Amino acid sequence: MTTEAIPTLMAFDDASLNQAFAALEQQARADAAALATPDAVEAFRLHWLGRKQGRLNEVSSRWLKAAPPEAKKALGQRFNALKAIVEGLLDAASGAGPTDATLAAEAIDITLPGSRRLTGAEHPITKTLNEIVSVFAALGYSVGVGPEVETDFYNFECMNFPPGHPARDTQDTLVVANQERRAQRDRLLLRTHTSPVQMRTMEQQPPPVRIVIPGKVHRNDAQDATHSPIFHQVEGLCVDTNITFSDLKGTLDHAMKALFGSSVKTRFFPSFFPFTEPSADVQISCIFCGGKGCRKCKHSGWIELLGCGMVDPAVFAFAQEKQPAYDPKKISGFAFGMGVERIAMMKYGISEIDQFYAGDMRFLGQFA
């Protein structure tokens, strides 16, 4: 680093100034060329640009003050030019930064796993429910919900279950205690399907209706690999003028393609439900083998997935008690329902239904 003191300037003509500033520039360049470490760069900065002892500060205080007024402008211009050069040298020196050896000493093992903040998983049932609901939302269906504890009226009677129907027996349905003394239709039970929401919705709202009903339901079933007394359903209801069986077919065919892929085919079988007529079971072509036949579809090429049908006029008759517009001669509609567990088990390859309700971190973590 230059140790030579700043000389006293004797003359202020251009030539003298040029010479004096050139000498300083040369010193600065020589100093900058020798910089090797960040410490040295800092020393250079202090030596030349330091606010108190810096050489440029000294030039300013000694030369500028001593200059006669007519020379101040010329001196100032040269001073600023020199300052820019020194700052440039400093920038260049700082930019060089540490040497490769310094950097090598800072090496880390990038193959160690990253630190993870674990995020929680959506339950596969919730995930599947939401997927189904959004497929129907895109077709204009709003979400409807209702209570899990229902009356016999909403769960059975208005859904056209005859009085002696086996489903109304405690063998099949979980019931609230002490109902025996009440009228049959007022008896409280755990809803066995989400269908009661169909009636609750129609009672509240004249046609047209398009609702999709996700929810938890219960049956007095023995637990096995694929059955649970607690499970989830999504049902749908569409009522308007001129709703036809072919509309039901088209809607479900579209929905199954949206859920399982556009190559999926559907086929409809006659079935029987008290609340629809005609009623159908729907199969989709096996999503595992594409319909060729495999273990998952029991070599049939088809998987049974949902039940549906045209809303029975007797159901509309119940709705008419509160909303006269549900005249089965003027309007028509369809309803459908599917088990969410079954779909989730199929989509995610789950073999035991009770895993859904066990809260095992290892099981749930797979869905994060």
Place this chain on the structure above:
Amino acid sequence: MKILTKWLRAYLPELPVDDAQLAEDLTLRGIAVEGIFDLGPGNGSLYEMDITTNRVDAMNHYGIAREAAAIYGVPLLPLDLTLPAPQPAAAVFPVRIEAEDACGRFTARVLRSITVTDSRDWFAQAEVDTYFRLLEQKKISSAVDATNFVWLAMGQPTHAFDLDKIEGGIIVRRARKGEKLKTLDGIERTLDPEDLVVADHAKPLALAGVMGGWDSMITPATKNVLVEAAWFEPMAVRRTARRHGLHTDASHRFERGADFDAAPAASALVSRILLAAGGSIEGDLVDVRVPALEARTAARKPIALALSEVQRILGKTVDAEGITAATVEGVLAALGCTLAPAATDAWSVTLPSWRLDVEREIDLIEEVARVYGYNRFANTLPAFGGGVTALPWVQAEAAVRDTLRAAGFHEAIASTFCSAADAALTAPQPGLVVPLGNPLSEEAGVLRPSLVPGMLAMVAGNLHRDVSDVRLFEVGTVFSGTTDKVDERPALAFVAAGQLPEQSPLHPARLIDFHDVKGAVEQILARFQTRTVYFDRFPPEAGLTPAWLHPYRSARVVAEGTTVGWFGQLHPHEAAARKLKDAVLLGELYLDRLYKLPLRKPAARELSRFQPVRRDFSLVLDQSIAWEEIDAALAALNVPEIVDWRVREVFRDAKLGARDYSLLLGVTFQAADRTLRDEELQSYQAQVIAAVNKAGARLRS
């Protein structure tokens, strides 16, 4: 149910398809063939069938043959019911229906001098022997085999009595109190006055429509037979069968509605078989009917059907022609309906006696669709002009779920039920727990009043399986009220044990604690727009803290003056009772209350361009002084330039007094419109010190 295609084809000489195609076509029309088994050359196939209970008419060979005839439009041969001419009878055999509400028709035919054998060769024509062999139907005796054959052929239960055991004649009546009957299964039964019986003039002979009696059964010694073919009312048979714990072929059919007009045909078929080995008929068939029940079955009024209604409900077909009048007429006629034209493309339809499930116009429309073939209808989408409305709490629920998932909690779904003991422990409103009438088990005896029992079961399940890091939450319904009225509300519960939801090979792991869980609760509340949120706890003697929580390591959450939940460490008593060694943190929030708050809508504020100044204050406090008090004192200063203050560290220091603790307070000063001057900073710092002093803290020297 097992069906032979060989037998079906005997009724359908023009059937145009092979067994596999027939099976598929039947299945697609709701007559489900579940399995096909080849029985070898000339024997056709065996179908394993699953017929839905509404189609009880198709649970036999002739019924399925009728379906096939309708599908392919081929003729169905009538049953051969020819009988030898009867011998004249001295008097008509006496039959009386006393229970006219429960028995609609009773036919009786007297056969004399028959021979009961165990041979089936007598009826070669109908290949009884072949059919029975292929069906692996056990050989019993000609009388039993005859009724079984008729059952398999046409689904009509019949019964043969030993005529010589009958005193007087037949009366169909209700049983008398205390009457006894030994049924064919050898059990001596005491009859209920509601039981429907076939009796003679002295005693009950059989449980009507359910099972015959022991004393009047056919034996090798039987010479004279009374053949019964009847129609019993479904409910009467169902009740009788249930009372006696019986379920027979006969009760199965009668309970679901038999064919009112099948009795004479069934009687003729049984008689033909019994007479094949000799004997004769005495007198005409005795046929007693109850007009009221006949009007509900065989003689129902015709129903109106219009093609326009068929098309309105069914819509478009793949074939551009759609459903035509010819299709409707062809299908319904093949199924046994009689169609009389009522107007253009409209009919008055007389219903077949065997299809009690068909009674309305819509039922006929369904039959048309079914036989035409569901998959021949087009896929159309209905027009839609409305909008989609969302449930009011959808966004709030999503916010709660998202927040917990982001905090590392997995979503779980637990049982809707819990034990009465768990309910008593966790119910927010003690006593308002709703029991079930027929619980799945004692552990599931009541509707859950809280989500906490589910969380406890799940955390225990994980810890007992050596899964030590647990973080679960559930959003679900909780129940309160009485067995008269049940109230349902949405709730949220969460549970945590083990280490923080972080995984790093470089940083040390740490056990999750109260304040981690409190952070999650705070984050949930931060999603809502609130003016005041605070956490407090009560002295144990107040009895306000839920019993499942550690009395000194739990907190109540209050938002806008309403209790929205509780959380903290599981009470050590409960932990010990559930064999949980690790500290378990859990809580429950009442979502119905939270959902009343609006969701917070983010709004940007102007950010200061001026330098913030951070200063730390090392405080010493008595352990009785909670952070809340320091916090409140600083808030009370209400100095806009004190923009943030927080606890940087809390620790015990041996150099301090035994009741003291150290708290490092970090304060940030910043002005919106200027750089703070030194004098200003000095003044604010002095105010901070004065405020914390007033709250009981002193500055550590």
